[in-house]
Every structure is written in structure tokens, then in C-alpha cells.
Amino acid sequence: MSDMNKINDAALDQVVGGRKRVVDTGTSQNAAVRDGAGKGYEQIASLKNGTVVNTTGNFREADGRSWAQIDYPVDGWIAASILGYDR
Secondary structure (H helix, E strand, C coil): CCHHHHHHHHHHHCCCEEEEEECEEEECCCEEEEEECCCCCCCCEEEECCEEEEEEEEEECCCEEEEEEEEECEEEEEEEHHEEEEE
């Protein structure tokens, strides 16, 4: 495990609520995190495959897909399928 993963895991252990999920785009592409649920919202971050996130339990439908709200390592919205939902 890299030092970065250890730091992320330690910080994530302090998050209360939600559920840990792992980013997996199924390709070498990074996952876009947006400031709202949908492609029309601004991209605020990009997460690499293998990044652990914390989902809040909030989901929305937009652009023909489900979006999941995350609050770690950044606050935003990500396509739920990238986190293993709806597969």
C-alpha cells in the first residue's frame, strides 16, 4: 500500500456516515467529479481508479444515469456506476 493510500484510509476512517466505495471507470480514464448531478455541471475534480471515496447515500437521476453524492476526498457528484452501483 502506498503512503498516499495510508493517508486517505486514515482520514476516511474519521468520516462519520456514508459508505466507502472504490472508483473504477473500467478504463484507464479518470472519473470526473462534478458540482451537481449531471454532465451539465462543472467538473471540480478528477479521481484515479482505485481512489476510495465516501458516499453520502444521496442519489439523483440525470442525463440517463444515476449520480452519487460523495463527501470524501472531495465534495461533489460522480456517476454511480463508477462506484459499482447500477452494474
